[in-house]
Amino acid sequence: MNGPGADAPGRHTENGMREDGTTEADSLRSLALEARDAAYAPYSEFRVGACLEAADGRCFVGCNVENASYAVTMCAERVALGAAVAAGARRFRRIFLCTDADVPVAPCGMCRQALAEFAPELEVVSESGSGGRASWALSGLLPERFVLRPVPGSGPGDSR
Numbered sequence: 001m002n003g004p005g006a007d008a009p010g011r012h013t014e015n016g017m018r019e020d021g022t023t024e025a026d027s028l029r030s031l032a033l034e035a036r037d038a039a040y041a042p043y044s045e046f047r048v049g050a051c052l053e054a055a056d057g058r059c060f061v062g063c064n065v066e067n068a069s070y071a072v073t074m075c076a077e078r079v080a081l082g083a084a085v086a087a088g089a090r091r092f093r094r095i096f097l098c099t100d101a102d103v104p105v106a107p108c109g110m111c112r113q114a115l116a117e118f119a120p121e122l123e124v125v126s127e128s129g130s131g132g133r134a135s136w137a138l139s140g141l142l143p144e145r146f147v148l149r150p151v152p153g154s155g156p157g158d159s160r
Protein backbone atom coordinates (compact mmCIF):
# COMPACT_ATOMS: atom_id res chain seq x y z
CA MET A 1 0.00 0.00 0.00
CA ASN A 2 1.25 3.40 -0.89
CA GLY A 3 0.31 6.89 0.16
CA PRO A 4 -2.32 8.47 -2.00
CA GLY A 5 0.15 10.83 -3.63
CA ALA A 6 -2.37 13.55 -3.13
CA ASP A 7 -0.36 15.73 -0.82
CA ALA A 8 2.02 17.09 -3.43
CA PRO A 9 2.56 20.81 -3.08
CA GLY A 10 0.52 23.04 -5.31
CA ARG A 11 -1.35 26.27 -5.00
CA HIS A 12 -4.99 25.87 -4.36
CA THR A 13 -8.02 28.04 -4.68
CA GLU A 14 -10.76 28.61 -2.15
CA ASN A 15 -12.76 25.60 -3.25
CA GLY A 16 -9.81 23.29 -2.81
CA MET A 17 -9.00 23.00 -6.49
CA ARG A 18 -5.37 23.42 -7.49
CA GLU A 19 -4.29 25.53 -10.44
CA ASP A 20 -3.67 22.32 -12.40
CA GLY A 21 -7.32 21.32 -11.94
CA THR A 22 -6.73 18.62 -9.33
CA THR A 23 -8.37 18.81 -5.95
CA GLU A 24 -6.64 18.67 -2.60
CA ALA A 25 -7.03 15.30 -0.89
CA ASP A 26 -8.33 17.11 2.18
CA SER A 27 -11.22 18.51 0.17
CA LEU A 28 -12.13 15.09 -1.16
CA ARG A 29 -11.84 13.68 2.34
CA SER A 30 -14.14 16.34 3.80
CA LEU A 31 -16.79 15.65 1.18
CA ALA A 32 -16.48 11.88 1.66
CA LEU A 33 -16.78 12.24 5.44
CA GLU A 34 -19.88 14.39 5.08
CA ALA A 35 -21.38 11.76 2.79
CA ARG A 36 -20.44 8.97 5.20
CA ASP A 37 -22.32 10.76 7.97
CA ALA A 38 -25.40 10.81 5.72
CA ALA A 39 -25.20 7.08 4.96
CA TYR A 40 -28.36 5.03 5.45
CA ALA A 41 -27.02 1.82 7.00
CA PRO A 42 -29.49 0.69 9.69
CA TYR A 43 -28.83 -3.01 9.07
CA SER A 44 -25.06 -3.27 8.85
CA GLU A 45 -24.19 0.01 10.59
CA PHE A 46 -21.28 0.05 8.14
CA ARG A 47 -21.32 3.60 6.85
CA VAL A 48 -19.44 4.54 3.70
CA GLY A 49 -18.94 7.91 2.07
CA ALA A 50 -17.38 8.40 -1.35
CA CYS A 51 -16.13 11.42 -3.23
CA LEU A 52 -15.44 10.83 -6.91
CA GLU A 53 -13.19 13.39 -8.59
CA ALA A 54 -13.88 13.91 -12.28
CA ALA A 55 -11.11 14.74 -14.75
CA ASP A 56 -12.49 18.27 -15.01
CA GLY A 57 -12.15 18.75 -11.24
CA ARG A 58 -15.79 18.38 -10.30
CA CYS A 59 -16.49 16.21 -7.27
CA PHE A 60 -19.48 13.93 -6.80
CA VAL A 61 -20.44 12.33 -3.52
CA GLY A 62 -22.33 9.21 -2.59
CA CYS A 63 -23.15 7.20 0.50
CA ASN A 64 -24.37 3.67 0.94
CA VAL A 65 -28.13 3.30 0.93
CA GLU A 66 -29.25 0.03 2.51
CA ASN A 67 -32.62 -1.61 2.12
CA ALA A 68 -34.70 -4.10 4.10
CA SER A 69 -34.44 -6.25 0.98
CA TYR A 70 -30.67 -6.58 1.24
CA ALA A 71 -29.91 -7.05 -2.45
CA VAL A 72 -31.44 -3.66 -3.20
CA THR A 73 -28.67 -1.95 -1.21
CA MET A 74 -26.49 0.51 -3.14
CA CYS A 75 -22.84 1.16 -2.37
CA ALA A 76 -21.49 4.67 -1.90
CA GLU A 77 -19.15 4.32 -4.88
CA ARG A 78 -21.94 3.55 -7.34
CA VAL A 79 -24.21 6.23 -5.90
CA ALA A 80 -21.41 8.76 -6.53
CA LEU A 81 -20.79 7.36 -10.00
CA GLY A 82 -24.46 7.65 -10.90
CA ALA A 83 -24.57 11.28 -9.78
CA ALA A 84 -21.45 12.01 -11.83
CA VAL A 85 -22.71 10.37 -15.00
CA ALA A 86 -26.08 12.09 -14.63
CA ALA A 87 -24.19 15.41 -14.53
CA GLY A 88 -22.30 14.57 -17.70
CA ALA A 89 -18.97 13.47 -16.20
CA ARG A 90 -17.41 10.37 -17.73
CA ARG A 91 -13.72 10.68 -16.98
CA PHE A 92 -12.43 10.34 -13.46
CA ARG A 93 -9.09 10.51 -11.75
CA ARG A 94 -9.67 9.55 -8.14
CA ILE A 95 -12.18 8.31 -5.60
CA PHE A 96 -11.84 8.95 -1.87
CA LEU A 97 -13.65 6.62 0.53
CA CYS A 98 -14.33 7.12 4.23
CA THR A 99 -15.69 4.40 6.49
CA ASP A 100 -15.90 3.62 10.20
CA ALA A 101 -13.89 0.43 9.72
CA ASP A 102 -10.75 -0.41 11.67
CA VAL A 103 -8.66 -0.57 8.50
CA PRO A 104 -8.99 1.11 5.09
CA VAL A 105 -11.49 -0.83 2.99
CA ALA A 106 -11.29 -1.36 -0.78
CA PRO A 107 -14.40 -1.19 -2.98
CA CYS A 108 -16.45 -4.38 -3.46
CA GLY A 109 -16.19 -6.30 -6.72
CA MET A 110 -19.35 -4.83 -8.20
CA CYS A 111 -18.12 -1.27 -7.59
CA ARG A 112 -14.71 -2.11 -9.05
CA GLN A 113 -16.38 -3.20 -12.27
CA ALA A 114 -18.68 -0.16 -12.30
CA LEU A 115 -15.83 2.30 -11.80
CA ALA A 116 -13.56 0.51 -14.29
CA GLU A 117 -16.15 1.08 -17.02
CA PHE A 118 -15.14 4.75 -16.98
CA ALA A 119 -11.73 4.88 -15.33
CA PRO A 120 -9.73 1.62 -15.35
CA GLU A 121 -6.71 3.45 -13.95
CA LEU A 122 -8.67 5.31 -11.27
CA GLU A 123 -6.77 6.06 -8.07
CA VAL A 124 -8.66 4.62 -5.09
CA VAL A 125 -7.95 6.14 -1.69
CA SER A 126 -9.59 4.74 1.43
CA GLU A 127 -9.52 6.02 4.98
CA SER A 128 -10.49 4.05 8.08
CA GLY A 129 -12.42 5.43 11.01
CA SER A 130 -9.18 6.17 12.83
CA GLY A 131 -7.62 7.96 9.87
CA GLY A 132 -5.46 5.15 8.50
CA ARG A 133 -5.11 5.44 4.75
CA ALA A 134 -4.41 3.10 1.86
CA SER A 135 -4.47 3.63 -1.87
CA TRP A 136 -4.55 1.42 -4.92
CA ALA A 137 -4.76 1.69 -8.66
CA LEU A 138 -8.13 0.30 -9.72
CA SER A 139 -6.35 -1.77 -12.37
CA GLY A 140 -4.56 -3.53 -9.52
CA LEU A 141 -7.81 -4.22 -7.67
CA LEU A 142 -9.52 -5.46 -10.85
CA PRO A 143 -6.88 -6.55 -13.37
CA GLU A 144 -9.25 -8.26 -15.82
CA ARG A 145 -12.49 -6.30 -15.93
CA PHE A 146 -15.36 -7.46 -18.09
CA VAL A 147 -15.40 -5.51 -21.37
CA LEU A 148 -17.91 -5.27 -24.20
CA ARG A 149 -17.36 -3.14 -27.27
CA PRO A 150 -19.72 -0.14 -27.02
CA VAL A 151 -21.76 1.12 -29.94
CA PRO A 152 -19.52 3.71 -31.67
CA GLY A 153 -19.95 7.19 -30.16
CA SER A 154 -21.76 6.03 -27.05
CA GLY A 155 -18.98 4.53 -24.91
CA PRO A 156 -17.59 5.76 -21.62
CA GLY A 157 -15.08 8.08 -23.30
CA ASP A 158 -17.68 9.74 -25.49
CA SER A 159 -19.70 12.72 -24.36
CA ARG A 160 -23.31 12.85 -25.31
Ligand SMILES: [Zn+2]
Nearest residue numbers: 075107108111
Ligand atom coordinates in the same frame (compact mmCIF):
# COMPACT_ATOMS: atom_id res chain seq x y z
ZN1 LIG B 1 -19.62 -1.72 -3.72
